[in-house]
Amino acid sequence: MNSFRRRHRTSIGLTVLALLVTVAGCSSADDSASAAVPSPGAKVAGLCRDLDKVLPSRVDGLGRRDPEPASTLTAGWGDPAIILRCGVVRPAKMTDPEADGVDVNGVGWLLEKRDDGSFRFTTTLREAYVEVAIPKSRTGDGVAPLVDLAPAVKKAIPAGIAF
Numbered sequence: 334m335n336s337f338r339r340r341h342r343t344s345i346g347l348t349v350l351a352l353l354v355t356v357a358g359c360s361s362a363d364d365s366a367s368a369a370v371p372s373p374g375a376k377v378a379g380l381c382r383d384l385d386k387v388l389p390s391r392v393d394g395l396g397r398r399d400p401e402p403a404s405t406l407t408a409g410w411g412d413p414a415i416i417l418r419c420g421v422v423r424p425a426k427m428t429d430p431e432a433d434g435v436d437v438n439g440v441g442w443l444l445e446k447r448d449d450g451s452f453r454f455t456t457t458l459r460e461a462y463v464e465v466a467i468p469k470s471r472t473g474d475g476v477a478p479l480v481d482l483a484p485a486v487k488k489a490i491p492a493g494i495a496f
Contacts, residue, residue, distance in 0.1 A: 366414035368400040368407045373420030377461040377495070381406050381419035384463065384489035388417070392481045393474055413468040415478050421464045423495065424455050437476050438483035454479060456486060460493040 373381065385405040390397050395411030408417045426432050426445055433444040434457060441457040442465075450469035454476075455462055463486055467478060 366398070366400040366409050366412070366416060367402075368409070368416045368418055370402060370404045371406050371418055371420040371422075373406070373461065377420045378406070380461045380490050381463075384419050384461075384485060387485045387488050389481050389485060393471070393478045410478070411471070413470055415468070415471060416466045417482065418464045418466075419461060419490075421455065421462045423462055424453075424464075427455070427457065435476060435479075437479040438487075440479070440483045440486050442476075442479060456490065458492055458494065459486065459490045460495050461490050462495050463490060 371381075382405045385408065388397070388408050392410040392415055395415065398409050398412060398414060400407050400409045400414060400416055406419050409415060424443060424445065427443055435442050435444055435454075440459075442454040443457055445453045445455075447453060450472065452467045452472055454465045454467070456464075465478060465482060471478075
């Protein structure tokens with residue numbers, strides 16, 4: 334009888350564990366966007382914190398929904414998310430004389446079309462590199478997200494050369 338109780342408890346324990354795994358697998362945290370957090374130096378990190386304070390609550394009509402892990406160096410809007418990362422390293426493509434660029438309301442951006450159909454824009458001639466990734470499903474709006482982000486970038490990230 335003692336072994337029956339032990340097997341019964343084990344069976345209940347496994348059932349509870351399976352239920353917890355199922356519930357965790359269906360949690361709302363799973364639909365959160367994620368973004369790698371950059372590791373800039375102290376000066377750039379300070380500029381990025383300043384940028385975070387002035388970012389708009391809406392970009393291209395989408396509400397702010399920051400990616401995981403939470404950081405003042407990253408921000409997001411919508412689902413699928415438009416993701417901003419501040420303090421990224423200089424993209425290699427920036428040295429390519431054939432690279433595409435756009436100027437949006439006084440902020441220069443390097444344009445990179447990715448293999449999955451999404452776009453990545455990185456600021457040029459600013460003291461910190463700010464990257465904005467636009468998922469394929471949102472590229473139909475062109476540079477509209479950059480129009481909303483330009484005032485904050487101009488206010489927080491001074492013109493200059495990032496190192």
